[in-house]
Structures are given as structure tokens and as C-alpha cells.
Amino acid sequence: MxxxxxxxxxxxxxxxxxxxTLGSGTASAHGSMQNPLSRVEGCYLEGPEHPKSAACTAAIAAGGTQAMYDWNAVRIGTAAGRHHELIPDGKLCSAADPEFAGLDLARADWPATNLTAGADFTFRYHVTAPHRGTFQLFITKDGYDPAKPLAWSSLESAPFLTVTDPTVSNGQYVLPGKVPAGKKGRQLIYAIWQRSDSPEAFYSCSDVVFDGSGAPAGSAPTPAPGSGATHSHEPSPTASAAPVAPAAPVAQQAGALDAAPATPATPTDTTRSAGAELAQTGTGxxxxxxxxxxxxxxxxxxxxxxxxxxxxxxxxxxx
Structure with missing residues (x-):
């Protein structure tokens, strides 16, 4: 030669x-709300090729099957807390991603989970790649109409539950809290998971009912290991999309959007603190x-x- x-x-x-190396790390996938079950994970569990419910059938007709196979990837890689700025009204459930447009369909027949207003409840978020971050759960206002597009104004202004760096058990973030009191009929819980080691954030919509017409809470099967979109790390954050600083583990019942909790929580013997096992991807x-x-x-x-x-x-x- x-x-x-x-x-x-x-x-x-x-x-x-x-x-x-330079070409990797542009796509991520991490999880979705498991209990109460999110729209995207519920449609995946029904079977994207042969969905059982009319709502999932319509969602797949609108956006295709791949969105449901990517049930853990409703996300914005550069969110950095700018949820209202980046997601317009009517596109909250898809996070304005065209792949997941079917999740935004305004229908009153989405499969729903039974909840009891005012009761203690352990919310669970199925995770395929744990990271440090904060979860905020919002519920729709009284008078919510599921037949109309979901807007930011459809949600209560403050989250009813905020948890930072929760424990992880059996592949799920454990979010102990209380269901908002006084709720009736059909409502929706909107979950935002904002990572603190990256600007990336994840979103999910879970339909719930307070009249006993839905599925029992916690009865949905868990997706098989290895399902969902493949996880890879995001590029290093830029100055314009700086990650939120990590906070101590905490759970609180209410507070302003993106409020910083401060009370540490103690992990139990059967679960591990997220801080002990969550990936810090800023240096990877x-x-x-x-x-x-x-x-x-x-x-x-x-x-x-x-x-x-x-x-x-x-x-x-x-x-």
C-alpha cells in the first residue's frame, strides 16, 4: 500500500x-406514567397493530403505530423548564411532537383509571432510563370537557404533587401523594418530568374518572423489558438550555410551577434513593x-x- x-x-x-461519538446521543427515551396509566402506554399495551379501544384505534389512525411502540419517548430534549413556551394549547399530550399527534385527540372515551378524590395514592412512573429530576403532576379544573382540546388553562395552575429525585422500585419511580379533593366525573392528570442533569423533559396524559366507570388503579400490565424507544444520552447542554440544578429528594403536595422543593425524604428498605442509581449524563x-x-x-x-x-x-x- x-x-x-x-x-x-x-x-x-x-x-x-x-x-x-459526535453522531450519537440525539435521541432519548425514558418512561411514562404507569399508575394512573398514560394514554401512550395504554395504547401500546392494547397492541399497536390491533388496538382494543376506539380511542387508541383513532390515535393510531391519526399518527401511526410507531408512536405507541415509542411509548417512553414523549419528550422535548431542550425543554429546560420552558414547557408553556414550547408546547402550544391542544398539543400537551404529544409535547408538540408530530409523531404523537394522535394522543392529542379530544375524546371522552379514552380508557381511564378509577381514582378516589381526596384519598392517599401512590403514583408510579414506569422508567426505562432513570435520571435525577423533578416530577410535577397537574389535574384538570372542575368543568373540564374532554371533548375539547387540552389547553394549559384546562389545568389547575399549581401541581397537586411535586417530587424531586424519588425512589425507584421495580423499574418505577414511586410518587406517594394524595388525590385532589372535590373532583368528580372524568378528569386528566398531566405529568411533567424535568431532568436536572439535562434540559430534557418528559410528558404524559393519564385519563382518570371519579365515578367508578374506569379500570381499577394499578391493574394495568407493565410493558415488557426492552420495549419502547432505545435510550441514548442527550448532547451536552448549551448555555441557552442550561439544566436545572439537582435538588434534594422531596415530596410536597402543592406549589408554583417549577418550584424548588427542599425537604429531604428517606428511602425505605425495599427501594433505593434515586440519587444512588440515577444516571448523571452531563459528562458521559x-x-x-x-x-x-x-x-x-x-x-x-x-x-x-x-x-x-x-x-x-x-x-x-x-x-
Whole structure:
């Protein structure tokens, strides 16, 4: 092989090593509300190819089956708490992502979970890639009409439950709290999970009823391990989309949007604190980049050594 071809090969290999890191980390997937069951996970569990409910059938007709297979990926990678700014009225359940447009259908027949107003309740969020962050749960106002597009003004102004860095048990974030009192009929719970180690945020809509006409709470099966969209880390945050600073574990019943809780919670013996196992992804990409740069230099150096040896090799004597 000529020196020129060796040099070209080294450069190409170095480029591949760099591209492998620079090109990764643009898609993420982490989870969805499990109890009460979210629209997207419920439609996935029904079976995207042959959904059972009329609402899921209509949602799949509107947006296709892939959205339901990607049940853990209703997200905005650069949210950084700017939920109202980035998500317009009528697109809250899809987080303004066209893939999930079917979730925004205004219908009064979405499968719903039974809840009891004012009762203690353990909300659970099915997670496929745990991270530090804060959960905020909002419920619709009295007089909510499910046949009209969901708007920000449809929700109570303050979350009824806020939990930061909750414990993780059996693949679910455990969010102990209390169902808002005085609620009747059909309502909707809107969940926002804002990561604190990244600007990325996740969203879900869970239909609930207070008249006993829905499914028993906690009765939905859990998606099989490995289902959902594949998780990979986000690019490092930029100055314009800085991550929210991590906070101590906490649960509180009400507060302003994106309020910072402050009271630590103690994990139980059967669950582990999220802080002990949640991924901090802010440095993962930098580490991979450093490794790839090092590999590129090693490849280039090896090529130079080969080239120099070929240049010093004595010519064969003519016979």
C-alpha cells in the first residue's frame, strides 16, 4: 500500500472514531406514567397493530403505530423548564411532537383509571432510563370537557404533587401523594418530568374518572423489558438550555410551577434513593469524545510509523 493510501486510511479511521461519538446521543427515551396509566402506554399495551379501544384505534389512525411502540419517548430534549413556551394549547399530550399527534385527540372515551378524590395514592412512573429530576403532576379544573382540546388553562395552575429525585422500585419511580379533593366525573392528570442533569423533559396524559366507570388503579400490565424507544444520552447542554440544578429528594403536595422543593425524604428498605442509581449524563458525552479523540490519534500515529518504515526499507537488489 502506498504512503498516500496509508495516510488516507488513517484519516478515514480517525474520522469514523470521532463520528461514532459526535453522531450519537440525539435521541432519548425514558418512561411514562404507569399508575394512573398514560394514554401512550395504554395504547401500546392494547397492541399497536390491533388496538382494543376506539380511542387508541383513532390515535393510531391519526399518527401511526410507531408512536405507541415509542411509548417512553414523549419528550422535548431542550425543554429546560420552558414547557408553556414550547408546547402550544391542544398539543400537551404529544409535547408538540408530530409523531404523537394522535394522543392529542379530544375524546371522552379514552380508557381511564378509577381514582378516589381526596384519598392517599401512590403514583408510579414506569422508567426505562432513570435520571435525577423533578416530577410535577397537574389535574384538570372542575368543568373540564374532554371533548375539547387540552389547553394549559384546562389545568389547575399549581401541581397537586411535586417530587424531586424519588425512589425507584421495580423499574418505577414511586410518587406517594394524595388525590385532589372535590373532583368528580372524568378528569386528566398531566405529568411533567424535568431532568436536572439535562434540559430534557418528559410528558404524559393519564385519563382518570371519579365515578367508578374506569379500570381499577394499578391493574394495568407493565410493558415488557426492552420495549419502547432505545435510550441514548442527550448532547451536552448549551448555555441557552442550561439544566436545572439537582435538588434534594422531596415530596410536597402543592406549589408554583417549577418550584424548588427542599425537604429531604428517606428511602425505605425495599427501594433505593434515586440519587444512588440515577444516571448523571452531563459528562458521559465528553468522556466518549475524549476516548474517540485518543483513538483517532493512536490510529494516525500507527499510520505514520508504518509510512516511515516503508520509506526506510532498502530497495531489493536486482538479480
Amino acid at each position: 502506498s504512503a498516500r493510501r496509508l495516510t488516507a486510511t488513517a484519516v478515514a479511521l480517525a474520522g469514523c472514531a470521532l463520528a461514532g 458525552r465528553a468522556t466518549g469524545l475524549a476516548a474517540s479523540v485518543g483513538a483517532a490519534f493512536l490510529l494516525a500515529g500507527a499510520a505514520v510509523v508504518v509510512i516511515n518504515r516503508r520509506r526506510r526499507r532498502p530497495a531489493a537488489h536486482a538479480r
